[in-house]
Amino acid sequence: MVATDIFADVKDAPIMDKFEMVREETIEEYGAKVVLFRHKKTGAEIMSVIAPDENKVFGITFRTPPDDSTGIPHILEHSVLCGSRNYPVKEPFVELLKGSMQTFLNAMTYPDRTVYPVASQNLKDFYNLVNVYMDSVLHPSITPWTLKQEGWHYDIEDAKDPLTYKGVVYNEMKGVYSSPDSIHGRKCKEALFPDNTYGVDSGGDPVDIPNLTWEKFEGFHKKFYHPSNSRIYFYGDDPVPARLELIESYLSEFDNKPIAPEESVIGWQKKRDAPWSLEQFYPAGKDGKPLMTINWLLNESPFTPQEELALEVLNDLMVGTSTAPLYKKLRESGLGESVIASGLSTTLQQATFSIGMKGIKDKSQIGDIEKLTYDTIQELADTGFDEATIEAALNSLEFSLREFNTGGFPRGLSYMLGSMSNWLYGRDPMEALRFEKPLAELKARLSSGEPVFQDLLKKMLIDNTHRVTVTSLPDVEMEDKIRAAEIAELKAVRDKLTEDEIKELVKETLALKERQQAEDSPANLAKVPSLSMEDLDRKVRNVPITVGEEKGVTVLRHDLPTNGIVYADFGLDARVVPVDLLPLLPLFCRCLTEMGTTSKNDVELSKYIRTHTGGVGVSTSTTTKYGAGHTIPEPEVVSNVFMRGKATYAKSAEMFDVVSDILVNTNFDNKAKFKQMVLETKTRLESAAVSAGNSFASSRIGSRYEISEFVGAKMQGIDSLAGMAQLVEEIDSDWSSVLAKLHTLRDLLVDRRNLIVNLSAEEKGLNQVQARLEDYISSMPLREGDVKIQDWKAEMQKFEGAGEGFIVPTQVNYVGKGAQIYGVGDKTTGAASVVSRYLRTSWLWDKVRVVGGAYGCSNVFNPNTGLFKFTSYRDPNLVSTLKTYDETPSFLEHTAKEMSASTLSNAIIGMIGDLDKPMQPDQKGYASMDRYLTGLTDEIRQERRDQVLGTTAKDFKELGERLEAVAKSGTIAVIGSKTSLEGDDVKALGLDIKKLL
16 A cells, blocks of 8 residues: 555544644655644644554653652652553553563653553554553552652661661662762763753662652652653554544543643753863772763754764764774773763753763873873864775664664664654654655765864864763772661651651551552453453464585575575584683684784774675674473583674675684784773673672572583673683783684684574575675685584582672672572473563562562573573562572462462463564574574474463472472572671571672
8 A cells, every 4th residue: 555545544534533634754764654643632742653564562752851869750650550540450560561462561761751662563462552551651540659669668667677768769779879880971961961850860869769759759740641741652554543543542531731841841951161070989899990981062952864863973983883083092092991982872852972981090090081082083173084984884874774673672662762852852753764865965965075074073072162071989988888878867767756656657668568469359450451362373483494505514594584685694613612711702702803804904894894794793602402302401502603794685795705804814913902802891790790780690500500501601700700800910911822812712613614604685685695605615714633522511610508699889789599490301391481481570570579679580491401590680688589589489389279360371471472572584593593503493392382372370380399499409699789798697598708899
């Protein structure tokens, strides 16, 4: 159907008497047809995108500018999803997580807006999601109890106890304010925007959150959560009139209620006429170092589409790659351990640019970094960028725009978030979806010789006086100071309370816990819409695959609609790598794309890749092969280094050539650059230990049981942290030895006998690249001697004791516990995965998040290895969380006895939704290759799907019995605060406590 027919159909729909069609256009770049509507009664704006995409998207966005840092928009984002008028259950959001086939279900708080998006490939499910979200935002069941749970409350269960703060957002933001990067970023925004809403923290500062009152909380919702203040969005292949009818059913009971401009429109921050600087401190471990950024506010009025596109290209030219001149100068300066290349940000009404360094040896070097940055920018403004570099940046951007590969993220949601950057501020939302015209205009200006980027550098950075240098300095005592201040504050509150008031708080605390643990009635649960088992596809979704051989090398081919792009994966068997070289492997992978080759230096290599391809990257993957008969096998590891590239069919020769050049000819002999990579890795791991300690805890547990996880931990686990510091010393004292190890890795890995090639393209593309493929395989060397597979199992460390605790400078904990619950030869079923998933959205959510106040809690079950692990995220507790883990078998036993048919079917539906997540063509080809390598045949996948669909209550009881192994003899791993890990209750656990940072 042509675009005009679709638009005509919409105009003729009966529902149009409730709406005004404002605009109708076709976005040629993406084959999308867009209609803008205005709801006549409320003035609500609706953007309806018609696209041939079964992954349908809905979103409703409200302008929600806060005037303080109590976190009111963030807490409200959590709270409106805790029950509503039509869905009077504790958390319909969680019920949807349990039993929907959603492909996206979340909510996001920005500095000036709150966004509620959902997505699903199933139309019935999609409308269910829209109904729940619309009712939730417009008619939430928020009460003072909601604020206590999701925001903050005084927690005291016994009148003799001290007061504590609890609340989900409160603890989430404690985790955020433990991260040096987050603390620094918060201060930069506050400094750049001293006069408007961006200067406060919409997420909430833990110091300020307890100042939020119920009256202000309730009033904020009444003011901003109204259709007149909303932007409503639809995308996908569903009919537009049905969208409007659904929305009208909610909007019809509201009148037009515009908010005064001074209360909802974001004011423009006026620029200062002189640069300034400021310092702050962050909680650090003994090795904490300063970090700094220079930050600019770029504009005082909207950019044109061409200006914004030009700025994106300029950002890429300056800091977009490791060889970009500003990034490269800072990186190679030796003034810090890694570059903070935040660069351009255009998410908010006014754009910013930020650049700096972390891991700075001494505060006195801040001035040197500033000078180097200013001198480099001035040099670039004087000399400009060469034509080849500009061509590479433009090609990279254009390839990305045309491919529009959003990975597992729904395309329609990417459209929505992009358009919102204009739409929210009263500008044209369709402008953000177009790129052909501004790209052509930019190219024309460049072709005429106009110094576009030099002029932008002068205007936006050199002559821009609204510039602030923010320095964050380490304070090893700050965590203790924060904790002491909190204790003193709570003591002061308690000292002012009468005995009766304390008793009332105890009563409130216990009442809140009782409410949190109360079960929803079956009648209310039945009101939450869900699919039925009949709505599910019983057949597994397969990917076309042809297995062939070229010159002794296995070649997998996937005939997929890739729109003229060939995606190529080159796998090298990593099982040839000895254990002592595993920590070097991720660094080796970085060298391949960042060091340059014997024929191209690092800058030339980057330029070549970006000019001729859509990108080339390198990564590692380690997992376990499936056992015969689908039982837990004797561990047989599958481990590879993957070089992944993509290019148009016409440029496939260049892609194959550069991949061959990189693998065979990388020049590793650059001591300074390699040392910088190691320092960057060290800094990244240190940051991750504080902000994402759950992944480290999970890895530590897994390394005790599984070879694949042992290998993964060797490459990027806790041991890697200390390993990076030792490696820096080795580089300085014996570079030749390190260099020899890098050459050894290449000699072991880059061998035609280790190679597997995976290609995804249309059939014509696969045929077109055949000759290039043969040339590539011929270029791969055959080393002397046999290929030796290493016995990694023999090198696994033997751990003793209950587990470990690692102290880091944080205000929260990441608590893990796990064990092997199936042994070699045991048979697992898909049903166990259903039960495991159900635990995340029921027991763990309720006990660890809702009652315990942690930001999150999860579990991972690997049906191929039999390993089960619990982990919590930004958790104020430790021992009580472990207690919850240990009580899981009892919960599952009770669940099996009391389970209703609807609870069981929802658990199954949610699991099927996970199995059927949409994938882009390159993801499909990669997933198919992974299944081939691990022996996960389509027959096994179908059998497991059948088992998922056939799950019974008995399966819940059986997994509970298996989980007794975790309770009785599981391994504990905690990344957490000194206060928590040195407490008396933790000592009884018998953990080996170490200081990590």
